[in-house]
Amino acid sequence: MTTQKPLPEFFGHGLPYSDVRDLRGTLITIEGTDGVGRSTQIRLLKEWLEVQGYGVIETGWTRSELMSETIGAAKAGHSLNQLTFSLLYATDFADRLEKIILPALRSGFVVLADRYVFTAFARSVVRGADARWIRSVFGFALVPDLTLYLQIDADTLVPRVLRSRGIDYWEAGMDLHFGTDLFESFRRYQWRLIREYNRMSREFGFVTIDARSTPEEIQIRVRRKVQALLDERKVRALTASLETLRPLLFEAEEEEAEEIPERHELPPASAARGPDQP
């Protein structure tokens, strides 16, 4: 009989020392490249979920208590290489997974993750790391219930970022030394990142949302997907709780059934048991 959610899935070997048996919450991740509008979508989604009565916890890239300062300093110091870049992200992510995401899921929250392991995969691979290595490094990460991928093309993205907040050294991949032209580097770096996200979309089954439309239109699609997931989860939870009630119902039926044979013939033994459980 399954009253609990089945054991969660991990990308690799998981967290052997950690109790992950009863994660009642829902993990939704929003992926997409720099400047695609993830944070706007998360803000709107959080608002909408809270209005519906869901507890929501948000977690974002490099925001861990342990690592945020170190990552900031390392990025300012330009001493990072492909390996340390990937590993700093992994440490930040592990800290948030164990200190924020897992406790929130145990308590039944909806966790909205602004970027997830896929961002680390994309950035590391674009910097020349081996795709299998970086996936194995993040083998302790929980597979999300839903990954919403805000998809955009580089040609639409570049003017949008220029208009909104300008180009940042790391978002332009200047550490990759594509040249001294910030604009050109940004375009090439983002093009590569987007190509990597698109590849992963197939590999990991992202739910892709066209991010070229207005924030309002995107939000409508985001909500539709999230609603579908939450409805499905509710149905599953309801079915599970019915499963726990089922034996009680049959007991009652059996009691009723016992009274009948006094006046009639004994029913065949199998009829008293009811259908087998699935």
Next chain:
Amino acid sequence: MPRTAPLVYTPGHHPKSEAWILPRGPALLRRGKLIVVEGIDGSGKSTQIKLLHKWLEAHGHQVVFTEWNSSDLVRQATKRGKKKNLLTPTTFSLLHATDFADRLTYRIIPYLKSGMTVLADRYIYTAFARDIARGVDPRWVRDLYGFAVQPDAIFYFRVPIDVAVGRIVGSRAKIKFYEAGMDLRLSPEPVESFRLFQGRVLDEYDRLAVEYGFQVIDGTKPIDTQQQQVRSKVSRLYSQQAAEA
């Protein structure tokens, strides 16, 4: 952009890690030696590596020394994490891997490429033993360090747990929290926790010794006896290289 060659994740069988040290052609002959010492706290390995360092320099070798947990990159985070007891087995492991990657890039690979001898007080096997003793997946931590360069020699100084405990208690004022595995709550008493945790580490080292072909040195023998064993193995390493050249 040229794609990098695919990697295989067994330390020492990792094409890229070798590619980093061996550029091409004649530079191959100039690749320096990487010699590492391993063992639990109080095994005497640091004493031995210092003596080896002296001897190599006296014989005209260019030698650099590097130790575990010494790069600037994550020092602040490690310190904070340890002080505030924020670390989990996974973040503990990843912080050390980051530190190691930084040190490998700046303090090990360039020196090996230039033909120097690098002496490392602790290497990836320390991470394997400690992190597995803390409960991370043994396969995961090996994959994590898949980028490491394979050492030319690994000296493992083996001492029974009681000897190590005796040396630590006798010499140091205070046993460190994470060194004693206090984060695992094996015992509220530091010396007892140290004994239990380092006992687990010792078991892991014994397994690794077989898997990675450690040169096992009996750490209870007199210091100079141990050093003679180390030096004779190291000199064989250099004569091999001379013969190949």
